[in-house]
Amino acid sequence: MNQLKVVATVVEKSVLRYTPAGIPIGTATLKHDSKQEQASAPRQVEFEIPAIAAGEISKQFLEIELGALMIFTGFLARKNRNSKSLVFHVTEFQKSENETNLLD
Structure with missing residues (x-):
């Protein structure tokens, strides 16, 4: 199965x-x-990933506020x-319960 779920912001x-x-x-x-x-050790994880949304959700995907x-x-x-480079193909998205705007 190839499924990815990640909490992130659009930058x-x-x-x-x-x-x-x-x-x-x-x-x-x-x-x-x-x-x-x-x-058993804490690890700080930071990354940026290119993402694409196709079809009906693409318009709503581009309406997401930067930093939300x-x-x-x-x-x-x-x-x-x-290509050997990977792209995240977004099929669904929703607001995180933590409403923090990370760009403020």
Whole structure:
């Protein structure tokens, strides 16, 4: 199974574009920052990941306020067929219960 769920903020986003087939596409960069436990020791985890939303949710995806803490669900796939880089394909999102705006 290829499923990723991450709490993150949108730190950068594009304008809506369309594929040659007419499918709306929204792209953004998501930033995650948390403390995790690994081998019984605390670990600070920070990363940015490119994300894409296609179809009906793409417009709502690009309407997310920069810095708003959200829960994103989706899957990972290569950027393109010949690439080794991964992109997070967002299929669902919702506001996190923690309403903190991380860019304030």
